[in-house]
Amino acid sequence: MKWDTLDEEPCSLSRTIAVVGDRWTLLILRECFLRVRRFEGFQSSLQITRHLLSERLKKLVRFGILRRVPYSESPKRCEYILTQKGLDLYPIIMAMVHWGDTHMGDERGRPLLHEHKTCGRLFDPVMVCSECGETLHAKQVHVHAGPGRRDATG
Amino acid sequence: MKWDTLDEEPCSLSRTIAVVGDRWTLLILRECFLRVRRFEGFQSSLQITRHLLSERLKKLVRFGILRRVPYSESPKRCEYILTQKGLDLYPIIMAMVHWGDTHMGDERGRPLLHEHKTCGRLFDPVMVCSECGETLHAKQVHVHAGPGRRDATG
DNA sequence: TCAATTCAGTTCCTTTTTCAGACTTACTGA
DNA sequence: TCAGTAAGTCTGAAAAAGGAACTGAATTGA
Numbered sequence: 001m002k003w004d005t006l007d008e009e010p011c012s013l014s015r016t017i018a019v020v021g022d023r024w025t026l027l028i029l030r031e032c033f034l035r036v037r038r039f040e041g042f043q044s045s046l047q048i049t050r051h052l053l054s055e056r057l058k059k060l061v062r063f064g065i066l067r068r069v070p071y072s073e074s075p076k077r078c079e080y081i082l083t084q085k086g087l088d089l090y091p092i093i094m095a096m097v098h099w100g101d102t103h104m105g106d107e108r109g110r111p112l113l114h115e116h117k118t119c120g121r122l123f124d125p126v127m128v129c130s131e132c133g134e135t136l137h138a139k140q141v142h143v144h145a146g147p148g149r150r151d152a153t154g
Numbered sequence: 155m156k157w158d159t160l161d162e163e164p165c166s167l168s169r170t171i172a173v174v175g176d177r178w179t180l181l182i183l184r185e186c187f188l189r190v191r192r193f194e195g196f197q198s199s200l201q202i203t204r205h206l207l208s209e210r211l212k213k214l215v216r217f218g219i220l221r222r223v224p225y226s227e228s229p230k231r232c233e234y235i236l237t238q239k240g241l242d243l244y245p246i247i248m249a250m251v252h253w254g255d256t257h258m259g260d261e262r263g264r265p266l267l268h269e270h271k272t273c274g275r276l277f278d279p280v281m282v283c284s285e286c287g288e289t290l291h292a293k294q295v296h297v298h299a300g301p302g303r304r305d306a307t308g
Numbered sequence: 309t310c311a312a313t314t315c316a317g318t319t320c321c322t323t324t325t326t327c328a329g330a331c332t333t334a335c336t337g338a
Numbered sequence: 339t340c341a342g343t344a345a346g347t348c349t350g351a352a353a354a355a356g357g358a359a360c361t362g363a364a365t366t367g368a
Contacts, residue, residue, distance in 0.1 A: 001201055003177070010265045012254030013184050013247065019258070020250075021177040023157070024326095030167050033292055039345050047155055049327055054346060064257075075335040077344060082292075085257050090292040091281040092253060093167065095245040096174075100166030103218075103239050104173070109301030111164045117294045119286035127245040130280045132273035133287075138187055138236075138244040140271045147263030178355095193316050203356055208317060229363045231315065 007063075010149040019063045020089065024048055024056050026096070029089060032066070037079040065089065094125040161217075164303040173217045174243065178202055178210050180250070183243060186220070191233040219243065248279040 007018035020026055024046075031042055043053055057080055060066040065086040068078045094114075101110050101124070116123045127136045161172035174180055178200075185196055197207055211234055214220040219240040222232045248268075255264050255278070270277045281290045 001177075001181075006177075007258060008260075010262070011184075012251045012258065012265055013180065014254075015258035016250040016254040017177050017180055021180060023155075023160075023171050023175040026167065026171055026175060027155075030165075034297065040343080043345095049329085050346065051328095051348085052326070072335095072344090075333085075344070077335095087292050088253060088257065091249040091279075091290070092246065094281060094290065095249045096170040097166045099242060099246060100168075100170040103242065104161060104166065104169035106162075106302065108164070108303075111166055111300055111303040113298045113300040115296040115298060116283045116285060116288070116290070117296055118288055119283060121283075121285040122298075123286075124284040125245075125281045125290055126284045127248060127279050128282050129270045129273060129275075130278040131270060131275040132277075134270070134272055136245070136248065136270070136279055138241050142269040142271055143188070144267045144269060144276075146265055146267040148260065149262075149265040194314080197316095203358090204317065205319085205357090206355065226315095226364095229315075229365085 016092075019059075019065065020092065024052055025060065026093070028053070028056055028060070029065075029086070029093060032080070032082050032086065033090065033093060037081060038077075039080075042080075060086070091125070091127075095127065098125050170246075173214075173219065174246065178206055179214065180247070182207070182210055182214070183219075183240070183247060186234070186236050186240065187244065187247060191235060192231075193234075196234075214240070245279070245281075249281065252279050 003018070006021075007015050009015060009018075020029065027046055027048075028042055031045055036042055036045060039050075039053065039057070042048065042057075043050055046053070048056075057066065057068075061068050061080070063085075064083055066080040067083050069081050071077055071079050097112070097114075113122050114124075115121065128134060129136055157172070160175075161169050163169060163172075174183065181200055181202075182196055185199055190196055190199060193204075193207065193211070196202065196211075197204055200207070202210075211220065211222075215222050215234070217239075218237055220234040221237050223235050225231055225233050251266070251268075267276050268278075269275065282288060283290055
C-alpha cells in the first residue's frame with residue numbers, strides 16, 4: 001500500500017482515509033468542531049508536537065478541509081477554519097463519538113452530551129437510509145460495483 | 155499524548171480512535187464488512203505486511219471487535235468474525251465512504267453503490283437526530299459536559 | 309513417499325515517522 | 339530594552355512500519 005496515492009484508489013473509504021485516517025488528524029478535527037482555530041490552541045489542548053501539528057494543518061489545508069484565514073497583518077497570524085468540505089466530516093466524528101459512548105464507556109458516564117438546537121433535546125446520532133428513512137444495519141446492505149470500479153474492493 | 159492509554163481518556167472520540175484510529179485497522183474492517191474472514195484473505199487483498207496484519211487482528215480481538223473462530227482443527231485454522239461491537243462500527247465506515255463519495259470522487263463515478271435490502275433502493279447514509287429525526291449539521295449541535303467529565307475537551 | 313503448496317503466523321533487518329524539546333522570526337506592550 | 343506571544347522550523351533519539359524470508363503443521367498430487 002502506498003499511502004501517498006491512497007487518495008486515488010478506486011475506493012471511497014481509502015480516499016477518506018488518505019485525508020483523516022490518522023489519530024492526530026481526527027483529534028485536530030475534534031478541536032475544530034469545538035471551535036479551536038489557532039496553532040497555539042491546538043498545540044496546548046492536544047499536546048501534539050509543533051512539528052506534527054504544522055504538518056497536519058498543512059495537509060488539511062491542502063485537501064480543502066481547513067482554510068487558512070489571516071486575523072492579524074503584523075505580525076502575520078492565521079486561523080484555521082473548517083470549510084464546507086470540513087464541516088461535512090461531522091457525521092464521521094459523530095459516528096465515532098457515538099460508538100465510543102456505546103462501547104467504550106466507563107462507570108463515570110458520558111464525557112459529553114449533545115443537544116440538537118433545532119429540537120432542543122439531548123440526542124444520539126442515528127444513521128438512516130436516504131430513501132426509506134429506516135435505521136441502517138450492515139446486514140441489510142448489499143454492495144454493487146459502481147461506475148468507478150467494475151472489479152475490486154471498496 | 156500516550157497512545158497506549160488513549161482508550162481511558164474522558165473523550166469518546168479518543169476512545170474510538172484508540173481502537174480504529176489507524177489506516178490499516180480501518181481497511182481491515184472494510185474487508186470484514188465485505189465478508190473477508192481469513193488471514194490470507196486480508197493479506198492478499200490489502201497487501202499489508204503479515205507482521206502488521208497479525209498485530210492488528212490481535213488488537214481487534216483484544217478490543218472485542220473481532221472474534222477468532224476455529225474452522226479447522228488440524229491444522230488449527232481460525233477465521234476472524236465481526237462481533238456485535240464490530241458490526242456497530244458500520245456507521246463510521248459508511249460515514250467515511252459517503253464523505254469520500256461526495257468530496258473525493260473523480261470522473262469515473264462512485265466505486266461502489268449501496269442497496270438497502272429493506273426498501274430495495276440504492277441509498278446514501280444520512281445521519282439524523284435520534285429525537286426529532288432531522289438531518290444533523292455541526293452548527294445545530296451544542297455540546298455539554300456530561301457526567302464522565304466536568305472540565306476538558308471531547 | 310516425497311516434493312510442492314496452503315495457511316497462519318513469526319523473525320529479522322532496514323526505512324520512515326513520530327517524539328521531545330530547543331531555536332527562530334516577527335511583532336507588542338511595559 | 340526586555341519579557342512575552344504566536345506560529346512555526348530544526349535536530350537527534352525512539353518507535354512504528356515495511357520487506358522479505360522462515361517456521362510448522364498438514365494436505366495435495368505424481
